[in-house]
Amino acid sequence: MTPQQVNIKNRRASFDYEIGDTFTAGIVLTGTEIKSIRQGKASLADTYCMVQNGEVWVKGMYVAEYFFGSYNNHTTRRDRKLLLNRKEIQKLAKAAEVPGNTIVPLRMFISQGGYAKLVIGIGRGKKSYDKRQSIREREDKRALDRLMKK
Numbered sequence: 001m002t003p004q005q006v007n008i009k010n011r012r013a014s015f016d017y018e019i020g021d022t023f024t025a026g027i028v029l030t031g032t033e034i035k036s037i038r039q040g041k042a043s044l045a046d047t048y049c050m051v052q053n054g055e056v057w058v059k060g061m062y063v064a065e066y067f068f069g070s071y072n073n074h075t076t077r078r079d080r081k082l083l084l085n086r087k088e089i090q091k092l093a094k095a096a097e098v099p100g101n102t103i104v105p106l107r108m109f110i111s112q113g114g115y116a117k118l119v120i121g122i123g124r125g126k127k128s129y130d131k132r133q134s135i136r137e138r139e140d141k142r143a144l145d146r147l148m149k150k
Contacts, residue, residue, distance in 0.1 A: 006037065007107065007108075008109070010045065010106055010107065014106075015134060016131075018130070019106065019121040019122070021095070022106065023084060024118070024119050025083055025120055026082065026115055026118075027083070027117070028082075029116055030074050033066075034116055038110060042108060044105045048103065049120055050096070050103065051096055054086075055089070056084055057081055058079070059079055061105065092122070100124050101122055101124055102122075105119070105120050
């Protein structure tokens with residue numbers, strides 16, 4: 001996969017949360033982790049972020065072991081540090097303190113410079129009736145797309 005093709009999404013996030021502000025953060029990775037991500041072998045399902053001691057960490061992110069990694073391979077689900085500005089970290093910390101808010105990873109991609117980036121957002125949990133409304137809107141959009149193609 002070329003760097004422009006790597007686009008790993010957390011599809012569940014927009015269904016479970018109303019996303020507010022978004023931030024783009026760098027990720028601290030080892031050599032075999034970035035190689036696996038460049039092959040597209042990562043997942044953001046069941047991941048979340050938290051602020052600890054003035055640092056933002058992503059928890060539960062899956063990065064498959066690199067096939068040619070041998071003894072240098074990484075563990076698949078380890079905590080990874082995110083790189084953000086101090087003001088962004090303070091804003092995330094304040095937002096995470098509010099009950100019902102969480103920091104959710106939305107998308108991972110490879111930047112033009114070859115670095116792995118993670119788009120995170122401040123999410124507020126949806127109620128079940130909000131989820132039904134999201135499903136209805138998605139089905140209506142599909143129906144409109146079908147009518148437009150004919």
